[in-house]
Amino acid sequence: xxxxxxxxxxxxxxxxxxxxxxxxxxxxxxxxxxxxxxxxxxxxxxxxxxxxxxxxxxxxxxxxxxxxxxxxxxxxxxxxxxxxxxxxxxxxxxxxxxxxxxxxxxxxxxxxxxxxxxxxxxxxxxxxxxxxxxxxxxxxxxxxxxxxxxxxxxxx
Amino acid sequence: xxxxxxxxxxxxxxxxxxxxxxxxxxxxxxxxxxxxxxxxxxxxxxxxxxxxxxxxxxxxxxxxxxxxxxxxxxxxxxxxxxxxxxxxxxxxxxxxxxxxxxxxxxxxxxxxxxxxxxxxxxxxxxxxxxxxxxxxxxxxxxxxxxxxxxxxxxxxxxxxxxxxxxxxxxxxxxxxxxxxxxxxxxxxxxxxxxxxxxxxxxxxxxxxxxxxxxxxxxxxxxxxxxxxxxxxxxxxxxxxxxxxxxxxxxxxxxxxxxxxxxxxxxxxxxxxxxxxxxxxxxxxxxxxxxxxxxxxxxxxxxxxxxxxxxxxxxxxxxxxxxxxxxxxxxxxxxxxxxxxxxxxxxxxxxxxxxxxxxxxxxxxxxxxxxxxxxxxxxxxxxxxxxxxxxxxxxxxxxxxxxxxxxxxxxxxxxxxxxxxxxxxxxxxxxxxxxxxxxxxxxxxxxxxxxxxxxxxxxxxxxxxxxxxxxxxxxxxxxxxxxxxxxxxxxxxxxxxxxxxxxxxxxxxxxxxxxxxxxxxxxxxxx
Ligand SMILES: Cc1cc2nc3c(=O)[nH]c(=O)nc-3n(C[C@H](O)[C@H](O)[C@H](O)COP(=O)(O)O)c2cc1C
Ligand code: SF4
Numbered sequence: 001x002x003x004x005x006x007x008x009x010x011x012x013x014x015x016x017x018x019x020x021x022x023x024x025x026x027x028x029x030x031x032x033x034x035x036x037x038x039x040x041x042x043x044x045x046x047x048x049x050x051x052x053x054x055x056x057x058x059x060x061x062x063x064x065x066x067x068x069x070x071x072x073x074x075x076x077x078x079x080x081x082x083x084x085x086x087x088x089x090x091x092x093x094x095x096x097x098x099x100x101x102x103x104x105x106x107x108x109x110x111x112x113x114x115x116x117x118x119x120x121x122x123x124x125x126x127x128x129x130x131x132x133x134x135x136x137x138x139x140x141x142x143x144x145x146x147x148x149x150x151x152x153x154x155x156x
Numbered sequence: 157x158x159x160x161x162x163x164x165x166x167x168x169x170x171x172x173x174x175x176x177x178x179x180x181x182x183x184x185x186x187x188x189x190x191x192x193x194x195x196x197x198x199x200x201x202x203x204x205x206x207x208x209x210x211x212x213x214x215x216x217x218x219x220x221x222x223x224x225x226x227x228x229x230x231x232x233x234x235x236x237x238x239x240x241x242x243x244x245x246x247x248x249x250x251x252x253x254x255x256x257x258x259x260x261x262x263x264x265x266x267x268x269x270x271x272x273x274x275x276x277x278x279x280x281x282x283x284x285x286x287x288x289x290x291x292x293x294x295x296x297x298x299x300x301x302x303x304x305x306x307x308x309x310x311x312x313x314x315x316x317x318x319x320x321x322x323x324x325x326x327x328x329x330x331x332x333x334x335x336x337x338x339x340x341x342x343x344x345x346x347x348x349x350x351x352x353x354x355x356x357x358x359x360x361x362x363x364x365x366x367x368x369x370x371x372x373x374x375x376x377x378x379x380x381x382x383x384x385x386x387x388x389x390x391x392x393x394x395x396x397x398x399x400x401x402x403x404x405x406x407x408x409x410x411x412x413x414x415x416x417x418x419x420x421x422x423x424x425x426x427x428x429x430x431x432x433x434x435x436x437x438x439x440x441x442x443x444x445x446x447x448x449x450x451x452x453x454x455x456x457x458x459x460x461x462x463x464x465x466x467x468x469x470x471x472x473x474x475x476x477x478x479x480x481x482x483x484x485x486x487x488x489x490x491x492x493x494x495x496x497x498x499x500x501x502x503x504x505x506x507x508x509x510x511x512x513x514x515x516x517x518x519x520x521x522x523x524x525x526x527x528x529x530x531x532x533x534x535x536x537x538x539x540x541x542x543x544x545x546x547x548x549x550x551x552x553x554x555x556x557x558x559x560x561x562x563x564x565x566x567x568x569x570x571x572x573x574x575x576x577x578x579x580x581x582x583x584x585x586x587x588x589x590x591x592x593x594x595x596x597x598x599x600x601x602x603x604x605x606x607x608x609x610x611x612x613x614x615x616x617x618x619x620x621x622x623x624x625x626x627x628x629x630x631x632x633x634x635x636x637x638x639x640x641x642x643x644x645x646x647x648x649x650x651x652x653x654x655x656x657x658x659x660x661x662x663x664x665x666x667x668x669x670x671x672x673x674x675x676x677x678x679x680x681x682x
Contacts, residue, residue, distance in 0.1 A: 026437035065439040066420030084341030089499035119202040119504025132173035
C-alpha cells in the first residue's frame with residue numbers, strides 16, 4: 001500500500017493482485033469490488049488504470065457500460081422487478097407501478113430484463129434472492145421480511 | 157441400519173423461487189434419519205414446483221406443488237412411502253407432459269445430483285468424451301457436421317462448419333467460449349442445464365477443445381444467474397479432480413483449462429463479438445465482421461463460440477452417433493430443441509421435442525393454454541427480437557426455415573404466451589424501448605432509430621397522425637433492418653412489424669396520452 005492511500009484504493013490493489021495472471025481481468029475485479037462494497041467507488045478508477053495499464057477513460061468507460069456496476073451505494077433493500085415480456089404477460093407492469101408507488105424509504109426499486117424465471121412470473125429479486133409468482137401482497141411481504149443487513153449483491 | 161427413503165427436491169433457481177429450500181428442510185426434519193434428501197435439477201414441469209419425488213420400488217413418485225407448510229400433513233398421509241395423497245402426480249415418468257417428450261440434451265436434468273460425478277457416469281456421462289478422444293479431431297468435426305447440429309443460441313449456424321474453420325486455423329492458442337448470457341425473455345434452458353447437469357456442458361466443451369485444438373475455455377454466464385454460476389464452478393472443480401479437465405484429459409494428449417466469467421447486466425453481451433469484448437475486460441461493444449470469431453475471436457485468436465445447448469448436445473452425438481441425433485427433426489432442422497414455455501401459460505416449463513412439432517402443440521397441447529384461463533391471443537417466439545404470432549399461425553412447425561418464411565424466428569426456443577388482454581401496440585413500443593435501453597450505441601440506425609421508433613409508436617397510440625406515423629414507423633423499421641451492424645438493431649423491427657401486421661387493430665384504439673418526458677441527471681430526456 002502506497003503511504004497515505006485510501007482503504008478503497010488499497011482494496012482495489014488487492015483485488016487486482018487476486019486476479020493477476022487472468023486474461024482480461026477488469027470485469028472480475030470490478031465484480032469483487034461491487035460485491036464487497038455494494039458499488040464501485042470512482043476513487044478506484046486511477047488505481048485500476050495504473051495497475052492494468054489502461055487509461056482512466058477506458059476503466060470509467062467499462063464501469064459505465066454495464067448496468068450492474070453502480071458508482072454509489074443503493075440505499076436499503078434492493079428490489080429488482082422483471083419487466084421483460086414473459087413477466088409483462090403476467091402483470092409485471094402493474095407490479096412495477098405498485099413497487100414504485102408503495103415501497104417507500106429504505107427501498108431501492110430497479111427494473112431488470114429477465115431473471116430466467118419466465119414460467120413462474122412475475123419474477124422479482126429482493127436483496128439478490130429470486131422469487132416467483134409475485135403479486136403486490138407477496139412483494140410487500142418479501143420486502144417487509146428482508147434483512148437489511150444481509151444484502152447479497154452478486155457474490156461472484 | 158434401516159434403509160433410507162430417498163426424496164428428491166430440486167435446487168433449481170425457479171423451484172427455489174417458490175420455496176423448494178423450505179420444503180427440503182421440512183422433509184428432512186419430518187423424515188429424520190429415515191430419509192435422505194437429494195437436491196436435483198428441476199424436471200422442468202415448472203408449474204408443479206416445488207415438485208417432490210420419492211424413490212419407490214415402482215420408480216419415482218411425484219407430488220406437487222408442495223408448500224413447506226403442507227409437508228407434515230403429506231408425510232402423515234404417507235408421502236414418504238409413495239402413498240396416494242391429494243398432491244399425488246403418479247409416477248414421474250408417466251406424467252403426460254414429461255412422458256411425451258424426447259429428452260436428449262435434458263435427459264439427466266432433474267434425475268441426477270448435478271454435482272455427483274458418479275451419478276453423471278452412471279447415467280451415461282463421459283462416454284462421448286471417451287469416444288471423441290479415441291478419434292482424430294477431423295473425425296470429431298465430421299461427426300458433429302453429420303449430426304446436422306445447428307447453433308441453439310439463435311442464428312442456427314451449423315456447428316460442424318464453425319468447428320472446421322477453427323480446426324483449420326493455426327495460432328499459438330485457440331479458445332472455446334460458451335455463450336451462457338441467455339438474455340432472451342422467455343428462455344431459461346441454459347440456466348436449467350447449468351444448474352441441473354453442468355457436467356454435460358463441461359464434457360461438450362472438452363470435446364470441442366479436442367476437435368479444434370483449443371487449450372483454454374470460458375463460460376460467459378450472465379450475473380442474473382448466481383445459482384448457475386456457483387453450480388458450474390463447483391462442477392468444474394469436480395471435473396478437474398476426475399481428470400475430465402486440466403492436463404492430459406482422461407490420460408490423453410488433450411490439455412484443457414476451463415474458467416467461468418460473469419457478465420454484468422448487458423443484454424448485448426449475448427451477441428458473440430460483444431461477449432468476446434466483455435471477456436477481454438472491455439465495454440461490450442459489437443465488433444464489425446469480418447473477421448469472424450472462428451478466425452480472430454478472443455484476443456484475436458481462433459475461437460469457437462457456441463451456446464450452452466449447442467455444446468450440451470455434443471456429448472450425446474459422440475456417444476450415440478450422428479445418425480441417432482439427425483434421425484430426429486425435419487428438413488434442415490435436425491435433432492431436438494429444448495423449447496421453453498413461459499409467460500401467461502397454464503403449464504410452463506421445458507419441452508424437449510424433435511423439430512417439427514407445431515407451435516399449437518406446444519402452446520395448447522403441452523402448455524394447456526393460458527394461466528388466466530382466458531383465450532390465447534399472441535405468442536412471441538425466439539426472445540425480444542422474435543416475432544409475435546397470432547393463434548391462426550399455430551399450425552407452423554418449429555423449423556428454422558419455416559419460421560423464417562413466416563417472418564419469424566425460432567431463436568433460442570423460447571415461447572412466451574399472452575392472453576386476450578394484451579395490448580400489442582404497447583408490446584411493439586416495448587420492443588423499441590428495450591432496444592433503446594440495451595443498444596451498445598455503436599451504430600446510428602439502432603441507437604437513434606430505436607428512440608425514434610418508441611416516440612413514433614407513442615404518437616400512434618395517442619392518435620396523432622396515426623396513418624402517417626405508421627408509415628414513418630415502417631420506414632424506421634426498414635432503416636434499422638438494413639443499416640444496423642448487428643441483429644439487435646437489425647431484428648428489433650421483427651416484433652414491431654409482426655405486431656402491426658397481425659394485430660393492426662391495436663394501433664387504432666382509443667388514444668393513450670403521450671407519456672410525459674422524464675429528465676435524467678444530465679438533462680437528457682428519457
Ligand atoms: C443481441 C443479441 C443477443 C444474443 N444473445 C445470445 C445469448 O444470450 N446466448 C447465445 O447463445 N447467443 C446469443 N446471441 C447469438 C450469438 O451472437 C451467437 O450467434 C451464438 O452465441 C453462437 O452460438 P451457436 O451457434 O451455438 O448458437 C445473440 C445475438 C444477438 C444479436
Ligand atoms: S445494431 Fe445496436 S447493438 Fe448492434 S452494433 Fe449497432 S448499436 Fe450496437
